[in-house]
Amino acid sequence: MARTYLSAVERREQILDVAQELFFTKGFEATTVQDLMAAAGVSKGGFYHHFTAKEDVLEALSIRMAEQTLPLIQAVMETPGLSAFERLNEALGALRNFKQEQADGIVAAFATLLRAENIVLYDRINRANIRTVLPVFEAIIEAGRQDGSFTVPDARLAAQAILSLGSMTHDAVASAIEARTRPDRAAANAELKRALAWQGVVIDRILGLPDGSVRYVTPEFVDTLLPVQD
Amino acid sequence: MARTYLSAVERREQILDVAQELFFTKGFEATTVQDLMAAAGVSKGGFYHHFTAKEDVLEALSIRMAEQTLPLIQAVMETPGLSAFERLNEALGALRNFKQEQADGIVAAFATLLRAENIVLYDRINRANIRTVLPVFEAIIEAGRQDGSFTVPDARLAAQAILSLGSMTHDAVASAIEARTRPDRAAANAELKRALAWQGVVIDRILGLPDGSVRYVTPEFVDTLLPVQD
Numbered sequence: 217m218a219r220t221y222l223s224a225v226e227r228r229e230q231i232l233d234v235a236q237e238l239f240f241t242k243g244f245e246a247t248t249v250q251d252l253m254a255a256a257g258v259s260k261g262g263f264y265h266h267f268t269a270k271e272d273v274l275e276a277l278s279i280r281m282a283e284q285t286l287p288l289i290q291a292v293m294e295t296p297g298l299s300a301f302e303r304l305n306e307a308l309g310a311l312r313n314f315k316q317e318q319a320d321g322i323v324a325a326f327a328t329l330l331r332a333e334n335i336v337l338y339d340r341i342n343r344a345n346i347r348t349v350l351p352v353f354e355a356i357i358e359a360g361r362q363d364g365s366f367t368v369p370d371a372r373l374a375a376q377a378i379l380s381l382g383s384m385t386h387d388a389v390a391s392a393i394e395a396r397t398r399p400d401r402a403a404a405n406a407e408l409k410r411a412l413a414w415q416g417v418v419i420d421r422i423l424g425l426p427d428g429s430v431r432y433v434t435p436e437f438v439d440t441l442l443p444v445q446d
Numbered sequence: 447m448a449r450t451y452l453s454a455v456e457r458r459e460q461i462l463d464v465a466q467e468l469f470f471t472k473g474f475e476a477t478t479v480q481d482l483m484a485a486a487g488v489s490k491g492g493f494y495h496h497f498t499a500k501e502d503v504l505e506a507l508s509i510r511m512a513e514q515t516l517p518l519i520q521a522v523m524e525t526p527g528l529s530a531f532e533r534l535n536e537a538l539g540a541l542r543n544f545k546q547e548q549a550d551g552i553v554a555a556f557a558t559l560l561r562a563e564n565i566v567l568y569d570r571i572n573r574a575n576i577r578t579v580l581p582v583f584e585a586i587i588e589a590g591r592q593d594g595s596f597t598v599p600d601a602r603l604a605a606q607a608i609l610s611l612g613s614m615t616h617d618a619v620a621s622a623i624e625a626r627t628r629p630d631r632a633a634a635n636a637e638l639k640r641a642l643a644w645q646g647v648v649i650d651r652i653l654g655l656p657d658g659s660v661r662y663v664t665p666e667f668v669d670t671l672l673p674v675q676d
Binding site for chain 1: 569573599600603607612613645651
């Protein structure tokens with residue numbers, strides 16, 4: 217590929233673009249730095265100017281992906297006149313809408329991430345995600361702690377507890393994605409709905425709310441991401 | 447090093463022994479397959495007979511480490527005459543005692559695991575741990591779900607929620623370990639105690655119990671692992 221002259225910032229973004237493409241098609245383990253350089257049309261010197269290793273590209277890519285959702289929940293933070301409880305529901309709704317709108321890309325990404333050989337990629341993206349959204353959830357919970365709507369001793373610890381719950385639905389997500397082209401996909405979707413409904417209840421309980429208070433999933437969420445009808 | 451003739455099982459264990467030593471001293475990323483072969487005194491053919499790659503050694507090592515705690519909680523499962531709630535407390539107590547008895551080794555292991563370059567090692571061991579203890583916690587919670595002492599719709603999902611909480615105290619553990627030789631170590635220990643106490647409350651709430659029901663940490667636990675007095 218002929219080399220294109222890009223600014224340093226553009227070049228870095230372009231390397232991340234090809235890394236995103238290759239990590240999600242070939243897989244993280246199977247992609248080499250050589251593959252990244254070839255796909256980006258960048259020299260060894262050019263590559264190592266931006267990144268020290270493939271791991272480093274992964275880290276930057278994870279952060280970039282996590283930061284895509286940040287404006288959505290920041291908009292919720294800036295909406296005036298909401299109670300802390302409403303703000304929490306709106307923030308969860310914004311993340312849910314984002315996933316529904318990007319359904320094809322998200323399902324393809326997860327189908328790759330949940331393969332055993334891509335576990336490193338999955339864990340990195342998950343960590344970057346938690347680190348990125350933590351301050352916003354902490355701020356929402358702190359407002360609710362102060363006005364007495366949430367019964368938690370510490371907003372940061374409560375946000376960490378809630379965000380750490382992602383891994384509890386990992387198996388159900390993996391099963392539903394794996395089953396998405398099989399005849400038993402409706403059953404796998406039903407299992408996932410049950411797991412996500414319970415995750416919502418756990419969020420309620422962590423915040424000291426009655427079961428069913430927080431709107432974590434909607435009835436149509438799973439079937440929008442993983443359609444049962446063709 | 448002269449090659450020692452070991453059975454296939456002994457050889458595999460020995461490779462895991464040197465891997466454990468090297469991963470926790472040099473670090474996972476910095477250790478090469480060449481390093482492992484040299485330290486174990488095993489040929490390339492001998493190494494690849496047992497493992498396909500360094501990642502594969504890590505996976506096996508993570509499972510071996512996780513399985514060390516299994517007999518402890520299985521003993522609790524076999525203790526007759528305990529209620530589900532007592533069994534849960536005993537199982538948590540067995541894991542806590544194990545950590546206290548192995549304090550030096552555990553702190554050294556975590557000091558390595560929590561370094562940014564060993565994040566892959568940390569995530570793998572954490573996953574292997576969860577996978578290993580999940581069936582036991584599920585069985586305990588199922589007994590309590592049936593006798594009505596725990597209010598959860600599904601024991602497996604409840605166990606997954608509780609075991610996924612480990613990552614919520616990750617930062618506090620890392621800070622306390624980092625501070626263990628510094629003058630401000632008492633403050634870092636106090637933060638960790640607060641985080642662990644909250645983790646115990648979250649377990650209560652997930653199970654539908656009043657705050658403070660489950661004995662997740664003891665007052666002396668953190669100071670036993672990370673002594674404030676020399």
